[in-house]
Amino acid sequence: MTDLLALLIIFGGIAFPFIAMPLLWRRMKRVRDASYRKAKEKERPHTAWEESAPRPDGLATTRRHDPNEDLIDLGDRARHSRWPLSNE
Numbered sequence: 492m493t494d495l496l497a498l499l500i501i502f503g504g505i506a507f508p509f510i511a512m513p514l515l516w517r518r519m520k521r522v523r524d525a526s527y528r529k530a531k532e533k534e535r536p537h538t539a540w541e542e543s544a545p546r547p548d549g550l551a552t553t554r555r556h557d558p559n560e561d562l563i564d565l566g567d568r569a570r571h572s573r574w575p576l577s578n579e
Contacts, residue, residue, distance in 0.1 A: 540555075
């Protein structure tokens, strides 16, 4: 009886990762897709601003921030892409 119990514990320890990982992988994909859908639904606040800072030589250095929608969407697609892994 003790040998059977030891064999079951050993077999369970070997089989557990092969059973648990596919289930966890599916859940991870489901949660990731839900978070990506939420990210797409959110409105991104875009505020254009300009800041000037005087320099010692009398000139002013100006920084501008004007969001570029095309670049933001490109970065968003890259962040949510599945490259190099495609597990569909």
